[in-house]
Amino acid sequence: MTDIQITEITSDEDMEAAFHIRRVVFCDEQKVDAEEEFDGLDADCRQYLARYDGRIVGTARLRQDSPEKTKIERVAVLKEDRGKGIGQELMFRTINDAKLDGTGTIAVHAQCHAQTFYEALGFVQIGEEFEEAGIPHVYMEYQPSPCAPEKAP
Numbered sequence: 001m002t003d004i005q006i007t008e009i010t011s012d013e014d015m016e017a018a019f020h021i022r023r024v025v026f027c028d029e030q031k032v033d034a035e036e037e038f039d040g041l042d043a044d045c046r047q048y049l050a051r052y053d054g055r056i057v058g059t060a061r062l063r064q065d066s067p068e069k070t071k072i073e074r075v076a077v078l079k080e081d082r083g084k085g086i087g088q089e090l091m092f093r094t095i096n097d098a099k100l101d102g103t104g105t106i107a108v109h110a111q112c113h114a115q116t117f118y119e120a121l122g123f124v125q126i127g128e129e130f131e132e133a134g135i136p137h138v139y140m141e142y143q144p145s146p147c148a149p150e151k152a153p
């Protein structure tokens with residue numbers, strides 16, 4: 001059985017690992033400008049790492065967008081490790097932590113190609129498609145249904 005672990009980042013070394021994954025996925029693979037990717041907000045966010053069989057393969061961050069809303073951002077899994085449930089585990093953890101923090105709304109700016117991934121987790125599109133970092137996105141909010149998978153804390 002494969003082991004996926006999601007941990008909150010507490011060290012500079014782990015933060016550098018998260019930045020490396022974001023550079024590979026967003027800057028190298030998706031051609032997002034590094035200045036846009038590294039927006040100066042990381043110090044104000046809760047950051048997470050995903051480990052798969054002991055290797056660091058994914059990351060995400062939670063950012064308090066307003067007193068009523070938390071955004072899940074910078075969700076990234078290395079290309080060779082996608083499709084293994086790692087992104088889903090990152091989302092379960094960040095959604096759960098946002099709920100425990102008492103946020104009212106949990107939101108994402110989902111890349112359009114990943115919209116069905118977020119819908120399967122209980123996110124619903126609000127508004128029209130827009131461009132962010134040169135990539136088509138949709139704004140989505142978490143509105144779980146009885147059919148949406150949810151993992152207990």
